[in-house]
Amino acid sequence: MSRFEPATVNLEFDKRVGDALQDQELRANFRGAMDFLMGKRAAMFPDKEGLEALRTQGEAIRNRCLSQLPELLEQFEQRCTENGIQVHWAETAQEANAIILEIMHKHDATRMVKGKSMASEEIGLNHFLADHGVECLETDMGEYIVQLADETPSHIIMPAIHKNKQQIARLFNQKIDGVEYSENVDRLIGIGRDVLRQKFFEADVGLSGVNFAVAETGTLCLVENEGNGRMTTTVPPVHIALCGIEKVVESLRDIPPLLKLLTRSATGQAITTYFNMISSPRKPDEKDGPKEVHVVLLDNGRSRMYADKQLQQTLRCIRCGACMNHCPVYTRIGGHAYGTTYPGPIGQVVSPQIWGLHTAGSITKACSLNGACGEACPVKIPLADLIRRLRYESNNSEPTSVPAPRGQGALRKRSEAVTWKLWALLLHKPGLYALALFIATRLRALAPRRIGPWTRYRSAPKPAARSLHELAAQRSQSNASSQEHGRHE
Amino acid sequence: MQRAYPEKPAQVYFFGTCLIDLFYPEAGMAGIQLLEREGVKVIYPQQQSCCGQPAYNSGYDNEARKVAAAQIACLQGGLPVVVPSASCADMFRHHYPDLFADTPLRKQALDLAARTYELTEFLAHVCKVRLVDHGPAATVAIHNSCSAQRGMKTAQDAISLLRQMRNVAIVQQERASECCGFGGTFAVKAPDISNAMVQDKCDNLLATGASDLVSGDCGCLMNISGALEKRKETLPAQHIASFIWERTQ
Amino acid sequence: MSSREAILNRLRTYRQPQPSQPVQAPASAPAMLSVAEKVRVFTENLHAAHAEVITATEENWTRRLLSVLRETGVHSVTYAPNTPHGESLKSAAHAYPELQLHAYENNIESCKDALFNHIQCGFGAAMKGVAETGTLMVKTGPDEPRALSLVPPTHSLIIHAKDLYADLPEALHRTQITAALPTNLLLISGPSKTADIQQTLAYGAHGPKRLIVVLIVPEESDHV
Numbered sequence: 001m002s003r004f005e006p007a008t009v010n011l012e013f014d015k016r017v018g019d020a021l022q023d024q025e026l027r028a029n030f031r032g033a034m035d036f037l038m039g040k041r042a043a044m045f046p047d048k049e050g051l052e053a054l055r056t057q058g059e060a061i062r063n064r065c066l067s068q069l070p071e072l073l074e075q076f077e078q079r080c081t082e083n084g085i086q087v088h089w090a091e092t093a094q095e096a097n098a099i100i101l102e103i104m105h106k107h108d109a110t111r112m113v114k115g116k117s118m119a120s121e122e123i124g125l126n127h128f129l130a131d132h133g134v135e136c137l138e139t140d141m142g143e144y145i146v147q148l149a150d151e152t153p154s155h156i157i158m159p160a161i162h163k164n165k166q167q168i169a170r171l172f173n174q175k176i177d178g179v180e181y182s183e184n185v186d187r188l189i190g191i192g193r194d195v196l197r198q199k200f201f202e203a204d205v206g207l208s209g210v211n212f213a214v215a216e217t218g219t220l221c222l223v224e225n226e227g228n229g230r231m232t233t234t235v236p237p238v239h240i241a242l243c244g245i246e247k248v249v250e251s252l253r254d255i256p257p258l259l260k261l262l263t264r265s266a267t268g269q270a271i272t273t274y275f276n277m278i279s280s281p282r283k284p285d286e287k288d289g290p291k292e293v294h295v296v297l298l299d300n301g302r303s304r305m306y307a308d309k310q311l312q313q314t315l316r317c318i319r320c321g322a323c324m325n326h327c328p329v330y331t332r333i334g335g336h337a338y339g340t341t342y343p344g345p346i347g348q349v350v351s352p353q354i355w356g357l358h359t360a361g362s363i364t365k366a367c368s369l370n371g372a373c374g375e376a377c378p379v380k381i382p383l384a385d386l387i388r389r390l391r392y393e394s395n396n397s398e399p400t401s402v403p404a405p406r407g408q409g410a411l412r413k414r415s416e417a418v419t420w421k422l423w424a425l426l427l428h429k430p431g432l433y434a435l436a437l438f439i440a441t442r443l444r445a446l447a448p449r450r451i452g453p454w455t456r457y458r459s460a461p462k463p464a465a466r467s468l469h470e471l472a473a474q475r476s477q478s479n480a481s482s483q484e485h486g487r488h489e
Numbered sequence: 490m491q492r493a494y495p496e497k498p499a500q501v502y503f504f505g506t507c508l509i510d511l512f513y514p515e516a517g518m519a520g521i522q523l524l525e526r527e528g529v530k531v532i533y534p535q536q537q538s539c540c541g542q543p544a545y546n547s548g549y550d551n552e553a554r555k556v557a558a559a560q561i562a563c564l565q566g567g568l569p570v571v572v573p574s575a576s577c578a579d580m581f582r583h584h585y586p587d588l589f590a591d592t593p594l595r596k597q598a599l600d601l602a603a604r605t606y607e608l609t610e611f612l613a614h615v616c617k618v619r620l621v622d623h624g625p626a627a628t629v630a631i632h633n634s635c636s637a638q639r640g641m642k643t644a645q646d647a648i649s650l651l652r653q654m655r656n657v658a659i660v661q662q663e664r665a666s667e668c669c670g671f672g673g674t675f676a677v678k679a680p681d682i683s684n685a686m687v688q689d690k691c692d693n694l695l696a697t698g699a700s701d702l703v704s705g706d707c708g709c710l711m712n713i714s715g716a717l718e719k720r721k722e723t724l725p726a727q728h729i730a731s732f733i734w735e736r737t738q
Numbered sequence: 739m740s741s742r743e744a745i746l747n748r749l750r751t752y753r754q755p756q757p758s759q760p761v762q763a764p765a766s767a768p769a770m771l772s773v774a775e776k777v778r779v780f781t782e783n784l785h786a787a788h789a790e791v792i793t794a795t796e797e798n799w800t801r802r803l804l805s806v807l808r809e810t811g812v813h814s815v816t817y818a819p820n821t822p823h824g825e826s827l828k829s830a831a832h833a834y835p836e837l838q839l840h841a842y843e844n845n846i847e848s849c850k851d852a853l854f855n856h857i858q859c860g861f862g863a864a865m866k867g868v869a870e871t872g873t874l875m876v877k878t879g880p881d882e883p884r885a886l887s888l889v890p891p892t893h894s895l896i897i898h899a900k901d902l903y904a905d906l907p908e909a910l911h912r913t914q915i916t917a918a919l920p921t922n923l924l925l926i927s928g929p930s931k932t933a934d935i936q937q938t939l940a941y942g943a944h945g946p947k948r949l950i951v952v953l954i955v956p957e958e959s960d961h962v
Contacts, residue, residue, distance in 0.1 A: 073745075193942060200944075231888065231944050245749075256906040421552060424556050428558070430559070441511070453680030457688075458715030
């Protein structure tokens with residue numbers, strides 16, 4: 001899968017899942033990585049009550065900021081402009097790409113280095129720019145590995161988590177001139193460092209994502225360990241930040257709790273190596289830093305999510321990835337099987353809302369609604385509830401008062417709908433249900449040995465000789481008669 | 490925050506769940522008998538069928554609502570409702586209020602939610618049972634359903650009941666909190682993923698060397714024991730109510 | 739209608755009323771730590787993050803830092819001129835003839851090659867520290883160019899024990915910093931690192947491989 005094509009998400013989903021489940025190396029890589037990340041997170045939150053208090057606070061902060069979103073965006077824009085940061089608005093992926101390309105053209109720029117930005121993956125920036133003659137190089141080590149392999153990130157925090165060091169050693173050996181095969185991680189990182197330093201040195205433009213955008217001060221906050229984010233936003237003469245509109249927070253006071261939740265939930269770190277707060281381009285008396293800073297505020301479906309009371313909770317997300325780390329499905333199929341930029345539980349919620357249920361709604365079925373994701377979520381997004389809701393919207397074609405998720409009703413299957421109608425008929429009429437129970441128990445010898453996909457991996461359950469309905473009725477009758485009997489004695 | 494529990498009532502409704510009704514009626518009977526032994530009269534409304542969760546989880550809200558409304562109708566009258574499944578109890582307790590949020594049944598749904606208890610929860614906190622174990626020595630692996638852990642938060646109640654049994658040793662399994670892969674229609678709609686999950690669950694359970702597997706949810710039991718059977722492994726699996734009732738008579 | 743208006747209009751139209759939800763700070767109030775405790779926690783956390791800490795006094799820090807640099811083969815250092823710490827370093831450097839000091843005086847465009855390919859260490863100052871996470875707060879500006887703490891393979895910086903705070907909220911809010919943010923306000927909590935290859939930690943991913951913190955403590959607590 002070298003190129004992200006949303007149109008194929010639904011089509012090939014089952015095949016991708018099947019392939020992933022067959023790939024034992026991939027399975028081992030994910031299992032190992034998820035166990036590691038879950039352990040690291042748990043170690044960071046030894047105190048359950050403290051964690052709950054912090055999550056409650058994180059949820060409240062995000063809700064407050066979302067409730068004031070239009071005002072905060074305007075304030076953010078105003079502060080940025082005062083600080084000398086240029087603000088752009090993009091309703092769609094296409095528009096964001098065009099804005100970024102125009103900035104590149106204005107500077108006759110052909111070389112871009114990128115800090116980690118899932119939003120840029122979301123809009124397909126790399127391929128768009130490549131089509132327009134711009135070299136676009138990922139500089140986060142994981143992203144660099146993934147780009148070198150002509151793949152996409154399989155995790156939003158650890159993009160190359162699907163690969164082990166042997167696979168990366170082979171990749172470097174094959175793709176980078178003069179590099180010998182080595183499984184030594186320090187050496188592999190050293191190779192990446194050397195290649196990418198040269199790229200930072202030469203780049204015309206650096207593009208980054210944004211973790212938090214502070215309205216009060218017009219500040220862009222970036223969280224990272226490697227320093228590539230700082231390189232990207234410091235060395236090239238132009239910095240472009242791509243920022244989802246939901247990332248805005250009210251004030252600097254909101255930052256410490258969110259940062260604490262983010263780094264602890266994501267990688268089990270008390271804090272990352274760098275937290276970078278950018279409030280302006282280089283000032284006249286300063287010696288380094290970009291001379292121009294641009295922010296592209298990206299909607300791309302977010303304002304549509306905002307319209308629905310329940311689905312709006314999607315926008316609380318601070319992109320820590322804890323939901324995928326704790327998801328038993330993600331752990332087994334990995335990130336690529338989803339076929340979307342955002343995998344795992346949050347991906348199952350975000351992706352169908354961005355690209356439409358007709359495009360990406362199928363991935364919502366890859367969830368047992370076990371709730372491990374919502375339990376881990378630092379801002380208490382009820383992910384399982386939202387996945388379930390999107391299943392409903394996939395089948396539902398009743399008009400709603402607010403803009404419905406795109407592609408509403410697109411996955412409705414007549415046969416399935418009829419099955420559920422019959423199911424409801426059977427179960428809401430006590431007489432019919434009792435009859436069905438009676439038949440199933442009396443004809444238990446004829447119970448099917450194969451029941452679709454269930455018996456591919458399991459034996460078929462066999463109806464009991466008498467249903468609980470019958471046993472309970474008998475019991476209450478015999479209780480009544482023995483009471484009656486007792487009274488007569 | 491722990492839920493506030495009432496004094497032990499004289500009567501309760503028992504909601505058997507459709508899986509127990511058809512496949513594990515002995516678990517339902519064991520639950521009824523455990524309650525009655527505590528002096529609680531059990532009423533089993535014959536009009537009950539299914540909580541509606543299969544349709545609800547599949548995104549068929551209208552169909553779920555239709556079936557759910559029938560349960561609300563037969564469980565009226567203010568008695569506590571005891572459910573031998575955290576999954577179905579969770580449906581009553583946490584999902585009915587959402588399902589009926591904008592409907593005339595809203596109040597009744599909230600009322601039912603407030604008086605719904607999972608069986609082990611009810612036995613532990615409301616009946617405050619004291620169990621006397623007469624069974625042979627057993628090493629037991631517990632599988633707590635995701636609804637017991639995260640929805641009803643009653644996983645500890647099953648454990649505390651088993652801890653009262655003097656001849657029962659509870660063994661720990663790897664990744665005990667991980668989903669077994671049942672998820673209702675998930676097992677049929679994403680069968681390969683579900684299988685990968687249940688196979689791992691089986692491996693972890695077998696690795697404990699337990700003599701018995703116990704769970705408070707028959708969906709998980711049907712999934713796990715079905716997969717074990719297909720693998721021709723023998724690990725007797727029982728609903729916790731059956732397991733306790735058989736050993737405490 | 740511009741995209742800006744279209745987005746803002748949609749947000750205004752469909753805004754959800756928020757239930758008033760008081761934001762409760764977590765029960766744990768910021769610990770009131772003594773300077774000695776802050777020094778201890780701060781140092782422990784920096785060590786855990788693979789940073790080196792030189793605890794020194796106003797009088798001896800230059801000698802101690804320069805010895806460490808010499809012992810570890812660091813022969814070229816760039817620093818911000820016209821700063822007290824920069825001038826101290828410069829005057830002490832006379833005793834270390836093999837050390838080349840480069841004042842960071844010109845714009846990065848004219849010294850990019852030296853910075854990227856020759857200079858081994860950048861030396862600067864932190865305005866505050868956070869004990870809870872072993873974090874150094876660096877305020878970039880004319881006297882603290884950003885590249886000092888980023889491009890050379892070793893980064894060293896000086897911080898005074900009196901500027902240590904218990905946690906980040908305290909460090910951010912007990913000062914005027916939030917009123918006028920610098921171009922770049924940085925929190926640095928160790929050397930650059932990555933775990934992107936099979937969760938194996940490696941230092942010096944893109945930024946400095948080494949972080950040497952010079953922690954100035956009052957004379958009497960030199961033994962800390």
